[in-house]
Amino acid sequence: RKKREEAVEKCSAIKDEIKAIVQVFYCDICDKQYKTDEQYQEHLNSYDHHHKKRFMEFQKEQRAMKGGPTADERQRKEERRMQKELLR
Numbered sequence: 093r094k095k096r097e098e099a100v101e102k103c104s105a106i107k108d109e110i111k112a113i114v115q116v117f118y119c120d121i122c123d124k125q126y127k128t129d130e131q132y133q134e135h136l137n138s139y140d141h142h143h144k145k146r147f148m149e150f151q152k153e154q155r156a157m158k159g160g161p162t163a164d165e166r167q168r169k170e171e172r173r174m175q176k177e178l179l180r
Contacts (some may be wrong), residue, residue, distance in 0.1 A: 121145050 117126040
């Protein structure tokens with residue numbers, strides 16, 4: 093039984109290590125995971141990646157120009173709303 097538990101622990105440790113290594117090849121903007129550095133670099137140079145990046149920057153600028161709430165302000169507003177609901 094102990095051998096089996098040790099084997100499971102070792103296997104899970106290896107999986108965690110692999111997950112941490114592969115996490116390096118993750119694109120937050122596009123929400124995509126890549127297995128190799130070559131794939132990741134190719135993605136970073138792709139039209140789709142640059143298009144999404146420009147679009148996100150454009151949206152951010154538009155919100156700033158409109159004077160709309162920032163992410164922190166929206167989060168604080170949501171927290172206040174939740175607190176009011178809890179008080180009811």
